[in-house]
Amino acid sequence: MASTSTASALVHSPRWQQFYQLTKPRVVQLIVFCAAIGMALAVPGLPDLSQALTMLAAIVGIWLVAGAAAAFNCLIEDGIDARMKRTAWRATAKGELSRPQTLAFSALLCAMGMLLLGVYVNVLTMWLTFATFVGYAVIYTVILKPMTPQNIVIGGASGAMPPVLGWAALRGEVGFEAWLLCLIIFLWTPPHFWALALYRAEDYARAGLPMLPVTHGNDYTRLQILLYTWVLFAATLLPYLTGMSGWFYLASAVLLGLGFCGYAFRLWRSYSEMLARRTFWFSIWHLSLLFAALLIDHYIA
Ligand code: HEM
Ligand SMILES: CC(C)=CCC/C(C)=C/CC/C(C)=C/COP(=O)(O)OP(=O)(O)O
Secondary structure (H helix, E strand, C coil), X not given: CHXXXXXXXXXXXXXXXXXXXXXXXXXXXXXXXXXXXXXXXXXCXXXXXXXXXXXXXXXXXXXXXXXXXXXXXXXXXXXXXXXXXCCCCXXXXXXXXXXXXXXXXXXXXXXXXXXXXHHHCCHHHHHHHHHHHXXXXXXXXXXXXXXXXXXXXXXXXXXXXXXXXXXHHHHCCCCHHHXXXXXXXXXXXXXXXXXXXXXXXXXXXXXXXXXXXXXXXXXXXXXXXXXXXXXXXHHHHHHHHCCCCCHHHHHHHHHHHHHHHHHHHHHHHCCCHHHHHHHHXXXXXXXXXXXXXXXXXXXXX
16 A cells, blocks of 8 residues: 555656646646737726736636636546646546536636626626637637637637737727737648647547547648738737837737747748747747837837
8 A cells, every 4th residue: 555655656746737737837837928918908008006906816727717717628628638738737637636526626616716706806807808718718718619610710709808908908998909819810720730730630530529630631720820920910010000019019010920920921832840840839929029029019018
């Protein structure tokens, strides 16, 4: 008995880490970053103390609910995750965390986040964040993902909500600027995900998920990535064209857009796994730096 528990102590990561990993920390960090930029852009100049406190509560609240949504996704997909190399290490896939434990964890995070948003931010942000939770955890994960290769296009709408949530937190309403940022993330999601799906196609086929490279093939997916990066490039110019942002943002958006389109073009012309991996990682830099540029531009204008 003693030797079994010693052996399992060597194999298992600490309990807190197993729970923490269910929240998909790195994805959620970028989601919260985009929400925080939405908050900063919603107020002219630097936030005052009361606005800064609202921002803090909103950041923690959105973080908690987004983490809850990610954990719920791991709960629903424990069987699928176990069949995919990329996700087989998750505690839910390995059976280290049971479904009731994961459900309780997700419900706790969601309830704490909702409470924080409802009490210290506003009711609109609380309900919009809950709708985003349902969009990802239920509509995308349960319904769309196993059903259609357009799963991430439609489901991407929930991943695109963070700037809207951020704006609502500070203003109590949602302006067109926030919807513009939402549109940018919405159009960014397909090339972001499909670049990864290209080199993970075997995983998805084994799991029986109808991702685009599995259902329509590698060539078609590369063409879609190319077309989406063009439309995304055009959409990223809108904050400048509508007077929301200035020259610094414009220069950044053009450079980042050329970079992303460049990767997509090279990938379309000839496929290699290395290039698909690089395109995926560039997508993350693209969105992170684009939103950082929006923030810098907001303060230097
Ligand atoms: C439906 C929409 C989306 C899908 C299907 C999707 C899918 C994925 C997948 C499968 C990964 C790989 C994770 C891994 O390495 O195991 C990933 C990574 C990542 N995604 Fe997304 N994503 C979506 C939306 C977003 C959004 C909205 C953001 C941020 C605003 C985001 C940020 C990231 C980041 C930062 C990573 C890297 C994680 C790491 O370092 O391990 N994704 N995404
Ligand atoms: C409340 C709020 C702001 C919610 C945000 C929702 C959210 C966490 C969106 C991120 C999208 C995401 C983690 C996709 C991963 O795809 P996947 O689930 O198909 O990836 P997997 O194969 O790694 O499980």
